[in-house]
Amino acid sequence: xxxxxxxxxxxxxxxxxxxxxxxxxxxxxxxxxxxxxxxxxxxxxxxxxxxxxxxxxxxxxxxxxxxxxxxxxxxxxxxxxxxxxxxxxxxxxxxxxxxxxxxxxxxxxxxxxxxxxxxxxxxxxxxxxxxxxxxxxxxxxxxxxxxxxxxxxxxxxxxxxxxxxxxxxxxxxxxxxxxxxxxxxxxxxxxxxxxxxxxxxxxxxxxxxxxxxxxxxxxxxxxxxxxxxxxxxxxxxxxxxxxxxxxxxxxxxxxxxxxxxxxxxxxxxxxxxxxxxxxxxxxxxxxxxxxxxxxxxxxxxxxxxxxxxxxxxxxxxxxxxxxxxxxxxxxxxxxxxxxxxxxxxxxxxxxxxxxxxxxxxxxxxxxxxxxxxxxxxxxxxxxxxxxxxxxxxxxxxxxxxxxxxxxxxxxxxxxxxxxxxxxxxxxxxxxxxxxxxxxxxxxxxxxxxxxxxxxxxxxxxxxxxxxxxxxxxxxxxxxxxxxxxxxxxxxxxxxxxxxxxxxxxxxxxxxxxxxxxxxxxxxxxxxxxxxxxxxxxx
Amino acid sequence: xxxxxxxxxxxxxxxxxxxxxxxxxxxxxxxxxxxxxxxxxxxxxxxxxxxxxxxxxxxxxxxxxxxxxxxxxxxxxxxxxxxxxxxxxxxxxxxxxxxxxxxxxxxxxxxxxxxxxxxxxxxxxxxxxxxxxxxxxxxxxxxxxxxxxxxxxxxxxxxxxxxxxxxxxxxxxxxxxxxxxxxxxxxx
Numbered sequence: 001x002x003x004x005x006x007x008x009x010x011x012x013x014x015x016x017x018x019x020x021x022x023x024x025x026x027x028x029x030x031x032x033x034x035x036x037x038x039x040x041x042x043x044x045x046x047x048x049x050x051x052x053x054x055x056x057x058x059x060x061x062x063x064x065x066x067x068x069x070x071x072x073x074x075x076x077x078x079x080x081x082x083x084x085x086x087x088x089x090x091x092x093x094x095x096x097x098x099x100x101x102x103x104x105x106x107x108x109x110x111x112x113x114x115x116x117x118x119x120x121x122x123x124x125x126x127x128x129x130x131x132x133x134x135x136x137x138x139x140x141x142x143x144x145x146x147x148x149x150x151x152x153x154x155x156x157x158x159x160x161x162x163x164x165x166x167x168x169x170x171x172x173x174x175x176x177x178x179x180x181x182x183x184x185x186x187x188x189x190x191x192x193x194x195x196x197x198x199x200x201x202x203x204x205x206x207x208x209x210x211x212x213x214x215x216x217x218x219x220x221x222x223x224x225x226x227x228x229x230x231x232x233x234x235x236x237x238x239x240x241x242x243x244x245x246x247x248x249x250x251x252x253x254x255x256x257x258x259x260x261x262x263x264x265x266x267x268x269x270x271x272x273x274x275x276x277x278x279x280x281x282x283x284x285x286x287x288x289x290x291x292x293x294x295x296x297x298x299x300x301x302x303x304x305x306x307x308x309x310x311x312x313x314x315x316x317x318x319x320x321x322x323x324x325x326x327x328x329x330x331x332x333x334x335x336x337x338x339x340x341x342x343x344x345x346x347x348x349x350x351x352x353x354x355x356x357x358x359x360x361x362x363x364x365x366x367x368x369x370x371x372x373x374x375x376x377x378x379x380x381x382x383x384x385x386x387x388x389x390x391x392x393x394x395x396x397x398x399x400x401x402x403x404x405x406x407x408x409x410x411x412x413x414x415x416x417x418x419x420x421x422x423x424x425x426x427x428x429x430x431x432x433x434x435x436x437x438x439x440x441x442x443x444x445x446x447x448x449x450x451x452x453x454x455x456x457x458x459x460x461x462x463x464x465x466x467x468x469x470x471x472x473x474x475x476x477x478x479x480x481x482x483x484x485x486x487x488x489x490x491x492x493x494x495x496x497x498x499x500x501x502x503x504x505x506x507x508x509x510x511x512x513x514x515x516x517x518x519x520x521x522x523x524x525x526x527x528x529x530x531x532x533x534x535x536x537x538x
Numbered sequence: 539x540x541x542x543x544x545x546x547x548x549x550x551x552x553x554x555x556x557x558x559x560x561x562x563x564x565x566x567x568x569x570x571x572x573x574x575x576x577x578x579x580x581x582x583x584x585x586x587x588x589x590x591x592x593x594x595x596x597x598x599x600x601x602x603x604x605x606x607x608x609x610x611x612x613x614x615x616x617x618x619x620x621x622x623x624x625x626x627x628x629x630x631x632x633x634x635x636x637x638x639x640x641x642x643x644x645x646x647x648x649x650x651x652x653x654x655x656x657x658x659x660x661x662x663x664x665x666x667x668x669x670x671x672x673x674x675x676x677x678x679x680x681x682x683x684x685x686x687x688x689x690x691x692x693x694x695x696x697x698x699x700x701x702x703x704x705x706x707x708x709x710x711x712x713x714x715x716x717x718x719x720x721x722x723x724x725x726x
Contacts, residue, residue, distance in 0.1 A: 106539055173546040181539045211550045215557025222665055227655035230561055230665075236574045236658035241564050245557055 004185060004518050006103070024108035025512055026093045029115045031408060033090030034401075036118055037083050043126075044078035045475070047071050049468055052432070056465040058453035068449035069137035070153070074126070076140035077157065080257065081164050082122050084393050088260040089114065089171050091400055092199045094408060096175060098503035099193040101184025101521070103514045106177035110170055117167035125160035128153030139447060141246060144231035144239045148223050155224060158217050165210045165217070172206035175199055184502065186521035190284070193501040193524055194277060197284050198263030201291040205252040205259075209295070213249030216242060240307045247298035255294045257389055258356075259287060261396030262327060265349045268403050269331050270525075271499045272346035273338025280524055283330045289323035303372045310369045317367035324360050328353065343497075344418030348399030351426050355391025359384055362437065377447075380440025386433045398425070398478070403497070410490030410508045417481040424474030432467025435460035500525035540699040541706075548710050551673075555714055558666055562721070565658040572726075577657045588651040589659045593723045599642040600719050603674075606635035607712045610681070610705045617698045622688065625701065629685040632708065636678040643671050663722060670718055673711045680704045 020028060050071050054062045063071065093111065097104055105111045128135030133151025136142070147154055179200050183192065192200075220242065222228035229235025231242050270277045277283065296316045299308035331353050340346070362384050366372050375381060398421070406412045439460050444451065451457050495504035504527055506514050519526050566572050573589035613628025652660045684704045687693065693701055 107543060110543075169550050170547070173543050173550070176546055177539055177543045180542060207546055207550050208553050211554035212557040215554050215561070218558075218669070219561055219665065222654065222661065227653075228661035228665070229655075229658040230565075230661055232658075234577075235661070236565055236569050236577045237661070238564055238568050241561055244564075245560070248557075 004520075006513070006515055006517060022112075024104075024112045026097050026105045026108065026111060027408075027510065027514075029111055030090050030092075030094030032115055033086055033093055033118070036115075036122075037087040037090055040078050040082035040122055041087075042475075044075050044083055045472060047075035047078065049472060051075060052465040052468040054449065055451075055461050057462065058451055058455070058458050060450050063449075065449040066134065066137065069139075069447075070129070070135045072447060073136050073139050073157075074128075077125060077136065077161075078122075079389075080140055080253075081161055082118070082125070084257045084389060084397075085164070085168060085253070086118050087397055088199070088202065088256075089168070091195075091260060091264065091397075091404075092175055095404065095503055096178060096196055096199055097182070098407075098506060098510060098514060099196050099501050100179065100182060100187060101502045101505075101515060101518045102178065102182035105174050106182055107174050110174050114167045114171035114174065117163050121160040121163040121167070124156050124163070128156045131156070141250070142220065142242075143246075144220070144223070144242050147220060147242075148231060155221065158221050158224075162214055162217050165214045168206050169210045169214075172203035172210070175203040176207065179203075184518050184521055190281065191521055191524045194266040194280065194283060195260070195263035195501075198259045198266075198287055201287045202256050202259045205256050205291055205294060209249045209252040209256075212245060213253075216245035216249070219245070240302070240305055243302050243305065244299070247301045248295075251298040251301065252291075252294040254388070255290055258392050259290065261352065261393045261400075262287070264396045264400040264403070265331065265352045266327075267499075267501065268345045268349040268399055269334050269353075271403075271497050272341050272343055272349070273335050274340075274498075275334055275338045276500070276525055276528065277330060278333030278336070279326075279330045282326055286323035286326040286330075289326075290320060293320045293323070300367060300372065303369055304376045314367050314369045314372075318364060321360070321364040321367075328357060328360075343402075344413065344415055344422060345399045345403035345497075347419065347422045348395050348402060351422065352392055352395040352399060355387055355395060355426070355429065359387030359389075359391055363388065375440055377445055378440035379436040379444045379446055382446050383433050383436035383440060386429075386436070390429060390433065395425075398422075404503075405485070406492040406496045407503055407506075407508050407510070409486070410492050411485045411488055412492055412496060413481050413485050417477045417484070421474055421477045421481065424477070425471060428467045428470030428472075428474055430467070431470060432464050435464045435467075439464075495527065498531070500528040502526060541702065544703040544706060548706065551710065555669070558662075558669060559717070559721070562662040562666060565662055569658075573659045574657050582656055586651060587653075587656045589657065590651065591663075591723055591726070592646075592649075595642060595646050596719060596723055599639050599646075600715065602635050602642070603639050603712055603715050606632045606639070607709050609635065610708050614698075614701055614705045617688070617693050617701055618695055620695045622691065622693070625688050625693065625698075626685065629681055629688060629701075633678055633681050633685065636674055636681065636708075640671060640674055640678070643667065643674075666718055666722065670711070670714055673714070677704070677708050677711050680707060 020032065023029060050063065051068070054060055054068055093105065126135070131152045133153060135153040136157035137150055138147040138154065142154070142157070179192070179196055219228065219230040223230050223232065223237075229237040231237050231239050233239065266277055266283060293316060297313055297320060299313040300317045302308050303310055303313070362380070366375060366381070366384065402413055402418055439457055442455075442457065444455070444457055451461075490509075492508040494507055496508070497504070502518065502521075503510075505519060519530055522529055570576070575589055578587060578589070609628055610632040613625050613632065616624030616628055654661050654664045681704055684701050687700065
């Protein structure tokens with residue numbers, strides 16, 4: 001076995017707390033990202049429970065209407081801007097340099113800056129609860145004219161999202177340069193692990209879409225604070241302009257939120273099926289296809305405004321179903337006649353595939369304009385987004401945590417507790433979000449603070465609330481699992497799962513410099529090649 | 539590696555200005571006439587608000603900014619050839635030209651008969667030119683950093699990524715201005 005020796009940088013020690021606060025090591029920053037984003041996941045989750053408590057029964061007065069608006073706005077803002085988007089930066093930070101055999105990101109200090117922008121932005125966004133008029137309350141979509149007239153909390157929200165946008169944009173540039181310039185010798189673009197490919201496409205979307213949102217936020221800020229007329233028809237402005245600018249970012253952002261999850265699932269499924277990923281190149285091109293088409297579908301969120309070219313955006317949206325379907329076949333083809341083991345990471349990956357499939361299907365036929373007119377702004381859309389972003393992204397987050405936990409901390413999470421976690425979560429998830437399809441078809445509008453008992457929506461809503469609390473309960477075995485595992489001694493082997501990619505070549509956890517040497521890279525699965533010979537499975 | 543990162547950063551800046559330009563063109567397309575004088579309230583008219591721009595001074599500013607792009611490119615060629623004095627003078631002259639541009643812009647702002655509150659015409663004008671001005675100021679600070687570093691002898695014919703990135707940024711700011719000048723003043 002030939003190997004390439006890598007020179008070792010000098011190391012020196014300093015107090016642990018100072019080390020964590022000043023670190024530019026991609027692994028430590030990745031872990032900081034994960035802790036921070038899981039914290040905001042918990043905060044967003046608590047807000048979701050408040051929403052569900054309010055909606056559990058008809059004519060409820062658990063919270064006031066204005067408080068309700070703040071709660072659902074901050075729930076979505078925390079989950080999207082402070083959890084899902086930065087959590088991928090966390091996984092990407094830890095995993096991408098290891099998977100491509102690099103010793104760090106391209107710009108370690110910019111990487112630290114990207115991370116350290118996130119906690120202050122979270123604090124600024126949530127400080128809205130302390131000011132007069134409360135936090136932002138115009139939904140995470142912040143449509144005008146409502147967003148132009150709310151109190152100071154809205155300005156804090158704008159500033160926070162702008163800061164998160166900067167973090168996300170410079171982080172994306174960092175990932176792109178890392179992936180283009182720091183790959184191990186022999187690792188061509190088409191030998192990159194699939195998670196790296198999804199991070200690459202995601203980074204392109206972030207780099208090009210996020211600044212457009214920044215432009216929109218700046219306009220909203222000027223309208224609110226400097227008497228601007230961007231979104232004010234009285235001054236010649238246009239309220240639909242905000243929707244166009246916002247969705248020009250936020251539709252690609254949906255792919256920013258799901259593509260790395262697809263990457264994680266595509267790492268897990270082959271390992272636990274004992275087979276290479278079926279159709280690696282097809283998967284890569286499908287990812288690029290989703291990324292490219294992602295820029296041409298934003299106005300499907302705006303069909304009912306009547307101000308967009310409906311046939312074009314309906315058609316392009318339906319087209320996205322094709323590369324997405326290709327990926328479903330990639331995963332099914334990998335599972336087909338594989339030697340499947342149902343370890344916890346695999347359970348979450350299979351949960352992702354099945355739940356995301358439901359979210360994808362109900363999304364695709366919402367692309368049909370007449371269907372969209374019927375279900376626009378109903379709970380059907382809420383069900384769709386949660387099947388994609390919870391059934392998809394969140395399942396992938398937990399799959400990734402169980403999968404890479406041994407690498408990050410040198411300890412394996414307990415399988416029994418993991419399976420309890422998965423079972424409770426998938427039951428709670430379907431109980432919480434499946435009834436929303438029916439409520440939506442029955443005409444229940446989203447974002448209403450309460451509803452009349454005359455509508456007969458009580459039963460389905462209380463099911464949904466029970467499901468939400470079951471999801472919360474499912475987090476208890478996970479937290480217990482983490483605590484128990486951290487009390488055990490570390491000492492996992494380099495490659496406890498018999499996996500395929502280079503991060504499993506390093507020790508668990510890897511040293512600061514990651515690798516003492518690297519195996520030769522002949523394919524996208526160098527460790528598989530080492531076990532089975534370079535020509536196996538080709 | 540640094541240059542690739544910087545090109546990507548500029549790509550994100552292009553998208554940012556793209557968003558602002560889009561807002562301007564949509565406002566313009568929505569309006570029955572441009573400038574949208576009909577939207578002015580009687581109070582605004584009584585205050586002496588007029589939606590019009592003078593082209594003369596901004597035209598001079600345009601010439602200054604465009605020539606500064608050539609000067610900084612000359613400075614890059616000097617550092618590549620190992621001429622440190624040329625680099626220092628090139629950066630110094632570009633900084634002065636940048637500051638002159640900003641001064642002209644501030645004077646021009648003070649003379650305009652409308653503000654951000656005066657219809658979408660005023661809002662888009664000050665947002666677009668204001669963000670461009672902020673980028674000119676940012677670029678000038680970048681050049682001052684490069685100037686100090688070049689006086690300390692930190693650049694060589696082999697290592698001068700910062701100067702090259704700086705000049706690339708300056709060209710970008712220049713191109714945005716040409717687009718702005720054409721849209722706001724020439725087409726009007």
